[in-house]
Amino acid sequence: MTKSFYSAVQSRRSIYGINDEKIISDERIEDIVNLVVKHTPTAFNSQTGRVVVLLGEQHKKFWKLAFESTKQGLAEEKIDSTKKRFESFASGYGTVLFFEDYSVVESFQEKFSSVEHYFPVWSHQASGMLQYIVWTALEQEGLGASLQHFYPEFSKEVKESWGIQEKWELIAQLPFGNPISPPKEKLIEPVEQRVVIVK
Incomplete structure (x- = not known):
């Protein structure tokens, strides 16, 4: 299922209700990420972006690790709700880690x-451009995703197994999967207050 570019831009939203039903191939996911990484612009053509795509059990392992790392600093009353939130991310098909x-x-x-x-x-x-284009491209393929910002502690073993180098800084995570619920209502400020056209 594909959409036009403008349609994908309009419909790209934070989708939290996802499951792990496979709706496109792993090869297609790889092709999308490779294309976006290759063609996203960077200052001075510095090409600083690094991406790790976790699928299946590796994706679930990440969100378990993220929860274990995050819960250390949480108030007792927030642990259960945070665990449920992370489990909802883990219920998807994969996660794109942006470094x-x-x-x-x-x-x-x-x-x-x-x-x-x-x-x-x-x-x-x-x-930010890299995250947005990957997110919109996955939306165009019929996948639902939401951009997250958690910073789990990676052990040396995890870094090595996932190819994460010492100088890579984790910026964001994009859990994705088959969408099973619509996005929440979104209040959009009048565009006339945000755009100035000068002729």
Whole structure:
């Protein structure tokens, strides 16, 4: 199931009700992520984005790890609700982990010292574009997803098994799957208050 680009932009929303029914192939997911990583723009063509796609049991393992890491700092009354939330993410088919490679950021800071303080900002801007395009592309394929921001502690063994290098900084996670519930109502501010056209 595919949609037009504009339709996908309009319908891309946070979908929290997902299950692990396989609606597109793993190969198709890989093709989408590869294409987006290859063609998302970055400042100075620095190509700082790194992506790890977890499917099946590896995806479930991540959300278990995220919960165990997050619950350490939670108030007792928030543990159960947080666990349910993480379990809802784990009920999907996969998760895309978005990283920025700070060894690359630092190398560009050294090359272009006059603007070195901008490179971390540009890096995050590029990551935002990468996240958005992957999210919209998965929406176009009929998948539901929601963008999350949790920072679990990765053990050395997990890093090695998932190919995560020391200088990769985790920015966001995108759990996705077959959508089984509609998105929540969304209040959209009048576009006239947000856009200025000058002729």
